[in-house]
Amino acid sequence: MAKKKTVTAPDPIRSDDLDDPLDVYSSNAVARLGVSDNTELVDDLSEEEKKQLNACENDLEKGMNIVGFALATIRNGRLYRATHKTF
Numbered sequence: 001m002a003k004k005k006t007v008t009a010p011d012p013i014r015s016d017d018l019d020d021p022l023d024v025y026s027s028n029a030v031a032r033l034g035v036s037d038n039t040e041l042v043d044d045l046s047e048e049e050k051k052q053l054n055a056c057e058n059d060l061e062k063g064m065n066i067v068g069f070a071l072a073t074i075r076n077g078r079l080y081r082a083t084h085k086t087f
Helices: 029-031 047-076
Strands: 004-007 039-045
Touching: none
Parallel strands: none
Antiparallel strands: 004 039
């Protein structure tokens, strides 16, 4: 039988939790993503599942970086101003 580990899903991050609303890696956001002692049991992953998870996480990180860069470019260049007063 596989070992059981405990994890807890963090509360959603709100924009006012962030040092910079476009920086999901800010110190406040990272602190809110920590695992707490309030936990539930989960199953260990097989080696194949770990590889699959790692690949998915890498793809998500790339996507978030691309989206973050695009949003920063729009904000910093004020490229929103043709359709919106503020970013």
